[in-house]
Amino acid sequence: MSSITTTNSPVSAAGQLRPTTDRRGILFIISAPSGTGKTTLCKQLTANLPDLWHSVSYTTRKPRPGETDGREYYFIDEQPFQEMIDRNEFVEWARVYGNLYGTPWKSLTEKIEQGIDVLLEIDVQGAMQVKKRFEDSVSIFILPPSISALRSRLQTRASDSAEEIQRRLQKVKEEVWNYREYAYIVRNDDLSRSLRDLESIFWSERLKTKRLNMTWLENNFILDDEQKS
Ligand code: ADP
Ligand code: 5GP
16 A cells, blocks of 8 residues: 655644644634543643644643643733733633633744644633634533543542632533534543544644645646746
8 A cells, every 4th residue: 555645734743843834823722621631631632743832821820739830831920910911912811710811812823823733721711702813713622521520530630629629610510501612522531532533623624625725726736837936
């Protein structure tokens, strides 16, 4: 069997980011009730897929054990966060479980212009704001198998107090009710299956007709040699 390369999109080793003018980057939004497994899945996705960049949000939440400033989040106080809001530095921001979280504009737009896909791991309020600003974005909602599975995942993660876990569980019904606003639903029961489902969405979106680079098409099929750019 011969091996054929059919894509005109940049292919690099997973984890590398290779700027391209082939197309604009795609904005992927992932939301899920806390404890569903979205951070676990998003880390795997960015490790497995080439040319995907995970945006780093700002938050006023305190770091959990093992979290590093600039990797999971930029951890800042309320005052500088408010100043960033005033300077219009966020694509969206929201108060979630009592803390402020926001997605910065600068790096996100740079990556999209460079043709690198961007992954946002944000709550439902933020997702709705981003969808309005980026109509071309792709939204994915991840569901846990059940509330009891979610409770046990939050307890196993052991990163939040019993009170905080209760607070997060109380919001689940309200969060899940927004599922209709998302283009895709992935049920995170078996981790490797969910990862496969997510990867399929990412690859399919990259192949959508509307994202095809017209210059590439014209140069290869339409224009004569002397007309090519
Ligand atoms: P979130 O980012 O949605 O709050 P995490 O990624 O932190 O959730 O996952 C919460 C806990 O659930 C972690 O301990 C993680 O290892 C575990 N977990 C994630 N996905 C699964 C799964 N499919 N089956 C069992 N446990 C899972
Ligand atoms: P955690 O404290 O568990 O890291 O995150 C709590 C919630 O805040 C999660 O639903 C997470 O997706 C969301 N979140 C993280 N960053 C952002 C952000 O920049 N904007 C918004 N709106 N939500 C965020």
